[in-house]
Amino acid sequence: MKLAPTYQKLRGGYYTPEIIARFLARWAIQSPTASILEPSCGDGILLEAAIERLFDLGAKHTDIAQSLHGVEIDPEEAAKAEERIKAFRINPTSEILHVGDFFTYCRNQLLEQHFLGSVTRDRRAFDAIIGNPPFVRYQSFPEKYRDIAVSIMKQAGLKPSRLMNSWLPFLVASSLLLKENGRLAMVIPAELFQVNYAAETRQFLSNFYHQITLVTFKKLVFADIQQEVVLLLGERDGIGHNGIRVLEFEDAGELITHIHTDFTEEELKPMDHSREKWTQYFLSSDEIHLLRVLRNDPRLTLSGQVLTVDVGVVTGENKFFILNEQQVKEAHLEGFTRKIVSRSGHLKGAIFNEADWRANVENQFPAFLLDAPGVPLDGLPEALRRYILMGEEQNYQQGYKCRIRTPWYVVPSLWKPDAFMLRQVHGHPKLILNQADATCTDTIHRVRFLGNGDPRTITAAFMNVLTFAFAEVTGRSYGGGVLTFEPSEVERLPLPLISSENLDLAYFDRQLRANNMQAVIRLTDDILLRDGLNLSASEIQMLHSIWEKLRDRRIRRK
Numbered sequence: 220m221k222l223a224p225t226y227q228k229l230r231g232g233y234y235t236p237e238i239i240a241r242f243l244a245r246w247a248i249q250s251p252t253a254s255i256l257e258p259s260c261g262d263g264i265l266l267e268a269a270i271e272r273l274f275d276l277g278a279k280h281t282d283i284a285q286s287l288h289g290v291e292i293d294p295e296e297a298a299k300a301e302e303r304i305k306a307f308r309i310n311p312t313s314e315i316l317h318v319g320d321f322f323t324y325c326r327n328q329l330l331e332q333h334f335l336g337s338v339t340r341d342r343r344a345f346d347a348i349i350g351n352p353p354f355v356r357y358q359s360f361p362e363k364y365r366d367i368a369v370s371i372m373k374q375a376g377l378k379p380s381r382l383m384n385s386w387l388p389f390l391v392a393s394s395l396l397l398k399e400n401g402r403l404a405m406v407i408p409a410e411l412f413q414v415n416y417a418a419e420t421r422q423f424l425s426n427f428y429h430q431i432t433l434v435t436f437k438k439l440v441f442a443d444i445q446q447e448v449v450l451l452l453g454e455r456d457g458i459g460h461n462g463i464r465v466l467e468f469e470d471a472g473e474l475i476t477h478i479h480t481d482f483t484e485e486e487l488k489p490m491d492h493s494r495e496k497w498t499q500y501f502l503s504s505d506e507i508h509l510l511r512v513l514r515n516d517p518r519l520t521l522s523g524q525v526l527t528v529d530v531g532v533v534t535g536e537n538k539f540f541i542l543n544e545q546q547v548k549e550a551h552l553e554g555f556t557r558k559i560v561s562r563s564g565h566l567k568g569a570i571f572n573e574a575d576w577r578a579n580v581e582n583q584f585p586a587f588l589l590d591a592p593g594v595p596l597d598g599l600p601e602a603l604r605r606y607i608l609m610g611e612e613q614n615y616q617q618g619y620k621c622r623i624r625t626p627w628y629v630v631p632s633l634w635k636p637d638a639f640m641l642r643q644v645h646g647h648p649k650l651i652l653n654q655a656d657a658t659c660t661d662t663i664h665r666v667r668f669l670g671n672g673d674p675r676t677i678t679a680a681f682m683n684v685l686t687f688a689f690a691e692v693t694g695r696s697y698g699g700g701v702l703t704f705e706p707s708e709v710e711r712l713p714l715p716l717i718s719s720e721n722l723d724l725a726y727f728d729r730q731l732r733a734n735n736m737q738a739v740i741r742l743t744d745d746i747l748l749r750d751g752l753n754l755s756a757s758e759i760q761m762l763h764s765i766w767e768k769l770r771d772r773r774i775r776r777k
Contacts, residue, residue, distance in 0.1 A: 235264050235265055239474065240268035241268045242474040243265065243450065244265065244271070244272040244349055247347040247349050247404040248269060248272045248273065248276070248346075248402075249276075250346065251279075252278070253273075253286060253346035254344060254347070255269050255345060255347045255348070256289070256344070256393070257288070257348075258324075258352065258393050259321060259351065259389065261300065262296055262299035262303070263300025263302075265351065266300055267303045270287065270304070270309070284309055284310070288317070288345070291318060292321070300316060322371060325371060326367055329371070329395060344396055345396050346397075346400070347401060347404070348394075348403045349404045351405065351406040353386065354386050355385035364385075365388075368385075371388065371392045372391050384408075384410075386407060386408060394427055397455055398455075401455050402454050402455070404450065404452050405451050406448050406450060407448065407451045409449050412433075413496045413695035418494035421497055422493060425492045426492055427453070428453035429454055430453075431463040431490070432450075433449050433463070433465045434449060434468065435465060436448075436469070461487075461490065462488055462489055463489075463500055464486045464487050464500070488507055489504070498692045502768065502769070506764065506765050518715070518717055518751075519715055520713065522712045524669070525668065525669055525672045526666050526668050528664050528709045529665050530661045531658070531661040531662065531664060532658055533620060533630075535620025535621040537585070537660065538615075539613070540588060541585040541587070541588060541660065542587045543586065544581075544583060544586070546587075551602035552602060552606060555589060555590055556589055556590055557588050557633065558576055559586060559588035560576075560658075560663060562663075563644075563662060563663055566639055568651070568731045569649065570725070570728045572655050573654070576655040588633070590633065591629055607628045610628070633658055635653065636658065636666050638651060638652050638678060639653055639659055639664070641663060642661075643662070644702050644704075645700060645702075646770065648694075648704065648712075649682060650677070652724065664704070675724040677716070677719070680714055680716050682736075682740070683748065684744065684748070684763050684766050685747075685748060685762050688766040689713055692769065693708050694708055700774040701773075702770075715748060716751075717747070727739050727742075
């Protein structure tokens with residue numbers, strides 16, 4: 220049984236480790252008279268860190284009482300924050316600690332500063348903003364607060380999706396409250412690097428901040444959640460070079476001794492003022508430059524120009540609809556099934572043929588998809604009707620996908636693809652030519668070729684380090700070492716197709732089945748990258764380095 224979400228999960232509040240709180244305060248607060256905002260202060264750990272930082276800088280109690288501001292929607296958490304503040308002999312007035320939702324507070328602040336309607340007037344309130352925004356998924360984001368958050372983002376020139384999680388408008392709204400030389404330091408989900416719904420926000424941040432540092436960790440730093448986080452340090456109109464850098468630490472403990480020095484030109488990477496994913500910033504400036512040059516190379520073909528990608532079959536209840544040979548025989552369902560590949564691990568080579576499907580059947584893998592006629596239950600053959608009634612006894616018809624279709628036992632969109640594309644990969648992505656007249660579940664993407672290229676050639680050409688390198692910065696990884704692709708992301712991958720007619724897909728298939736990917740890559744290095752694109756040995760080696768660096772980093776994080 221699926222457990223109901225906890226109150227903590229619904230409100231998205233997870234306590235900030237003390238080490239991180241002090242690090243954020245130390246970086247963001249640069250003056251004893253700095254005005255400071257914590258937009259989601261929770262139990263007050265970040266406010267406490269801010270007070271300690273102000274004392275270190277020589278601030279008096281009266282200075283702190285005037286400059287410190289915190290917002291917290293939960294009265295019980297606000298009471299904890301109040302006790303922390305009192306411990307420093309500071310009286311937490313309503314000016315210091317505001318109990319209510321942040322988006323209403325932000326809207327009022329912006330109105331007071333005569334800001335709304337112009338993102339350029341820079342009459343904002345705070346020198347430093349530090350925080351750990353609540354991570355509330357869009358399904359649990361209260362509508363009344365989301366409406367205000369959306370309106371604030373629109374005033375900033377953005378076009379937010381209502382499917383965004385709460386941390387994203389927190390980040391944008393907080394930024395709008397900074398003074399023109401202000402600093403923002405926040406704990407943000409690592410989703411910022413790569414999810415599509417944050418693409419516009421990445422562009423906003425790269426335009427809004429003069430310098431950005433992203434602090435990442437090889438190990439999870441929140442004990443209570445499996446969410447990977449980054450520390451976003453944004454500085455407005457700073458002195459020196461523009462750009463972005465990534466610092467990667469083993470764990471939060473390294474923050475204690477880290478000294479955040481000024482940016483140097485060598486450390487900074489030029490910011491891409493587009494919606495591209497920020498995974499690229501784990502690379503060196505030379506590596507980023509090579510990817511940007513190649514992305515605009517007219518000799519490369521985007522995958523979407525030669526193929527289309529769609530999700531696999533969504534049954535709504537695989538336990539009922541996807542069967543092995545023994546289950547088909549026991550239920551007498553012969554004649555009411557079609558071939559299917561149910562797992563990416565059942566696709567061994569670069570070609571999936573009849574013999575491969577038959578091997579899956581003999582191994583008792585789920586290789587049969589129930590294909591019932593779209594007629595009323597009493598019009599079905601006895602064996603099929605009996606099997607469907609058994610499913611109804613198990614309440615399979617109550618599952619969401621089954622519940623919204625009529626009849627529930629007819630699975631839609633059973634078309635057979637020209638090729639398969641792995642939706643989640645460990646080492647590298649690949650296309651697999653479909654010669655078995657099979658379809659696949661939604662753990663695998665379905666591919667159709669558009670007819671302007673040879674399917675065998677395109678499938679073979681997909682296996683090269685240039686495409687693999689772009690796959691690492693185009694897909695997304697949420698931990699666990701797995702790289703995941705949406706169909707649209709696959710279609711944006713560049714393919715080097717010049718000279719691809721010299722590739723032998725059958726040879727590639729044999730090498731992949733023998734776990735000899737290196738033999739394939741050696742050939743595509745020579746035929747596609749060296750001969751086809753005329754890349755130098757050093758450029759090819761750099762593509763290897765990009766792919767391996769990003770691949771190994773995500774695998775290590777599991």
